[in-house]
Amino acid sequence: MSATQKPRAAPEAPPTAPRERAPTGTPLYVHLPFCAAKCHYCDFFSVPDKGQDRAANLNAIQREAELYAPRNPRTVFIGGGTPSLLSIAELTEFLDNLERITSFRSSAVEVTAECNPESLDRDKARALLDLGVTRLSIGFQSLHDEVLQLFGRVHSVEQSFAAFESARSAGVTDLNIDLIYAIPGQTPEAWEQDLGRVLALGAEHLSAYNLTFEEETVFHRWLSQGRLAKSPEEVELAHFEVTRRLTQAAGLEAYEISNFARTNRHCRHNVNYWHNGTYLGIGPSAVSKVGATRGGNLKAILPYNRRIEASGDARTWEETPSATERLFETWWLGLRLAEGISASEARERADFSASEDPALAITAGLVADGLIEETDARFRLTARGLPLADYVARRFLAAAP
Ligand code: SF4
Numbered sequence: 078m079s080a081t082q083k084p085r086a087a088p089e090a091p092p093t094a095p096r097e098r099a100p101t102g103t104p105l106y107v108h109l110p111f112c113a114a115k116c117h118y119c120d121f122f123s124v125p126d127k128g129q130d131r132a133a134n135l136n137a138i139q140r141e142a143e144l145y146a147p148r149n150p151r152t153v154f155i156g157g158g159t160p161s162l163l164s165i166a167e168l169t170e171f172l173d174n175l176e177r178i179t180s181f182r183s184s185a186v187e188v189t190a191e192c193n194p195e196s197l198d199r200d201k202a203r204a205l206l207d208l209g210v211t212r213l214s215i216g217f218q219s220l221h222d223e224v225l226q227l228f229g230r231v232h233s234v235e236q237s238f239a240a241f242e243s244a245r246s247a248g249v250t251d252l253n254i255d256l257i258y259a260i261p262g263q264t265p266e267a268w269e270q271d272l273g274r275v276l277a278l279g280a281e282h283l284s285a286y287n288l289t290f291e292e293e294t295v296f297h298r299w300l301s302q303g304r305l306a307k308s309p310e311e312v313e314l315a316h317f318e319v320t321r322r323l324t325q326a327a328g329l330e331a332y333e334i335s336n337f338a339r340t341n342r343h344c345r346h347n348v349n350y351w352h353n354g355t356y357l358g359i360g361p362s363a364v365s366k367v368g369a370t371r372g373g374n375l376k377a378i379l380p381y382n383r384r385i386e387a388s389g390d391a392r393t394w395e396e397t398p399s400a401t402e403r404l405f406e407t408w409w410l411g412l413r414l415a416e417g418i419s420a421s422e423a424r425e426r427a428d429f430s431a432s433e434d435p436a437l438a439i440t441a442g443l444v445a446d447g448l449i450e451e452t453d454a455r456f457r458l459t460a461r462g463l464p465l466a467d468y469v470a471r472r473f474l475a476a477a478p
Contacts, residue, residue, distance in 0.1 A: 092372055092395040096145055099357035099367050103147035104349050105179065107138065108360030109157040110378060113195055117229040117299070118257070120291035122362030122376040123158045131163070134361070134378055135171055137385040141359040142178050144389050149184035150357075152346035155210070157360075161192035165204045172208040182209035187345045189214055189253075194240035195232040202247035212251035212344075213244050214284070220271040224260055229295065241278055251342060253282035258316040259308040260288050265315035272320065276327040281342035285320050286335050287313055317464045332415050334458075334466045351414050353407040353426050361391070369428065370397045401435055402477045403427040408436050409470035412449060417457035439476050443469060 099105075111126040111134075153175075163171070176182050189212040190205055202213065217237040219225050225232065232240075244252055254275055258268050275283070290300045290307060299305040308316075321331055329337035333351060336344065349356060358365045361381040364373040372395035375381045384391040398406065404427040411418030411426075420434060440456055443449040448462035448469055462469060 090395055092390070092392045096372075096390050096392065097367075098145050099147040099355070099365070101148045102151050102184070103367070104152045104346055104354065104356045105146055105150040105154070105181070106346075106356055106358040106363055107142075107153070107155045107160075107175070108358060108363040108374075109138070109155065109160045109163065110134070110361050111157065111162055112159045113162060113193065113231045114229055115295075117227070117295035118288060118291070120294050121158070124378060126162060129378065131167065133382050135163075135167065137382040137391075138360045139171065139174050139178075140385050140389065141391065142175060145357060145365075146175070146179050146359060147357055148179055150179055150181050151184065151186060152349065153179075153181050153185045153188040154346040155188070155190040157191055159193045159196060160190045161196040161201060161205075165201055168201075168204060168208060172210075176209060185209075185211075187212055187251075189344065189346060191216070192240065192244075193230075193232060194236040197240040197243060199243040199247045202244040202249055206248055212253065213249050214253040214255060214282075215240055215244065216255045217241075217275065218255060218257050219260065220274060224263075227260075228257075238278075241280070251282070252280045253284060253344070254278070254280045256283065256285045257288050258285055258320065259313045261305050261308060263308070263316075265312065265319050268316050269319045269323065272323050276323060276329075281339045282344065283324060283329060283337045284335055285324075285337070287316065314464055321463075330415065334413050334463065348414070351410045353403070353410050369403060370395060372396070399478060400427065400429045400431065404429040404434075404436055405439070405473040405477050408440070409466075409473045412456065412458055412469060413466055415457065417455040419455050421454075435476075436473070439473055443472060 108122070110123050111129060111131060112123045114125050115123065181188060188210045190210045191214045193216050197215065205213065215237065218228060218230060220234050222233050225234065241252065241254070256272070256275060272285070290297045296305060300307060324331060324337040329339060331337050332343045336347070355367055356365060357367065358374070360374065361378055362374055362376040364371060372392045374391040375384060375393045381391045404423060407423045407427040408418060411423060420437065423436060424434065440449065443462070444451060447459055448465060449456050450459050458466060458469065
């Protein structure tokens with residue numbers, strides 16, 4: 078699953094208006110929810126594949142696409158879950174149907190598929206390319222087998238490197254690697270060594286996330302039981318700084334707090350989220366934002382299938398933030414990007430038209446605190462503010478009406 082499609086606490090409000098097809102060109106997210114096993118830190122909606130009726134769920138997702146997916150999406154992100162878990166035959170049928178519905182193969186400038194090492198070999202990577210996928214994202218997560226076991230992952234480090242090589246030999250020229258740092262017991266020196274090994278692979282993109290202990294995960298339970306300890310903040314900060322130093326030395330631009338890319342290889346689909354743009358999500362748990370309204374699908378396989386079959390609409394919640402809420406959200410999302418954001422961009426992206434701009438008092442406070450700075454009318458996080466991006470977001474959220 079794309080990190081920016083993370084589940085959110087579902088508001089109470091059920092959807093009211095009938096759902097419509099997203100406008101032509103809207104970025105498309107497809108959530109394929111099955112995984113080989115559930116990772117202990119994962120709070121995305123995903124379920125172990127064993128005993129599940131994949132065909133029925135794929136049919137339902139396809140039905141949802143037929144009803145709402147945009148024609149000619151600018152970008153497509155196939156996340157989950159583990160899309161690479163599908164067989165080549167399943168991927169072929171699904172993506173051929175998606176092409177029939179959306180014509181994404183000629184319209185999308187980027188089509189990403191998330192893959193896990195245990196289910197990605199050369200043939201599958203080749204098939205994905207042939208089916209219109211342009212970019213693969215491979216979940217390495219750690220370079221230590223004992224940590225992968227602690228995470229509940231079902232692959233080895235050797236398989237991660239083999240999957241990367243398979244993708245390259247199949248001809249994939251746009252590759253992301255996902256890594257997690259600040260793992261209990263991991264030192265910044267150990268992280269530096271691991272990151273160095275991964276960067277030596279020369280992937281076009283790296284996503285490196287601080288380990289979090291989200292509610293309703295095994296890790297959260299282990300933390301509360303004292304079976305796991307969170308890394309101290311100064312260690313997390315040291316990992317963050319190692320990440321920025323090494324990626325810069327390797328020629329990757331830190332275009333977002335946790336995302337690093339070679340020139341022009343940033344993830345366009347995810348940049349749209351940080352621009353607070355419109356997107357359409359299909360599949361269980363998928364979130365959509367069309368116009369000012371956001372909504373999300375049921376987080377359960379069978380109920381999702383049944384609702385799609387019965388009414389064609391599996392949304393379980395919907396919200397329309399106020400103009401000020403949209404403006405504040407646009408600010409804290411935009412500040413995550415190295416390009417920063419200007420006050421006029423924020424107003425335009427948020428479709429905020431009032432003459433008084435309530436964000437300016439917040440940005441002035443953040444500038445005074447040394448967390449953001451202004452250059453040529455653009456605001457960006459300072460070196461001090463970068464690791465505190467979540468705190469900066471909370472400053473906007475706390476001020477929202
Ligand atoms: S493979 Fe990815 S989506 Fe599946 S459980 Fe693990 S982290 Fe979550």
